[in-house]
Amino acid sequence: MTHIVKVAEGYSFIPREEQTLLEALEAQDIEVEYQCRQGFCGSCQVKLIDGKIEYTEAPVAFVSEGRILPCCCRASSDIIIEVPMTEIPPATGTDN
Numbered sequence: 001m002t003h004i005v006k007v008a009e010g011y012s013f014i015p016r017e018e019q020t021l022l023e024a025l026e027a028q029d030i031e032v033e034y035q036c037r038q039g040f041c042g043s044c045q046v047k048l049i050d051g052k053i054e055y056t057e058a059p060v061a062f063v064s065e066g067r068i069l070p071c072c073c074r075a076s077s078d079i080i081i082e083v084p085m086t087e088i089p090p091a092t093g094t095d096n
């Protein structure tokens with residue numbers, strides 16, 4: 001089942017089911033810092049504002065309350081996350 005991922009500041013998308021949340025964000029040209037991509041280092045963590053995720057593998061890195069590791073999880077409900085980034089991709093299908 002697919003779920004909507006909303007990035008704070010009003011950008012939403014529907015990830016492909018086989019993608020981790022990190023892969024889904026990258027597919028939207030949303031850059032998230034990462035290193036191991038396997039739940040070991042913690043560098044990819046983002047804030048989960050609302051919704052639920054499930055880990056594809058149990059993370060080893062320490063993650064503080066309210067934060068998640070997108071490299072090894074998927075949305076299991078519609079979610080809202082806050083990603084530290086400088087620029088949100090422009091919305092498609094609108095005239096400038």
Ligand code: FES
Pocket residue numbers: 033034035036037038039040041042043044045061069070071072
């Ligand atoms: S990239 Fe290392 S925990 Fe996600």
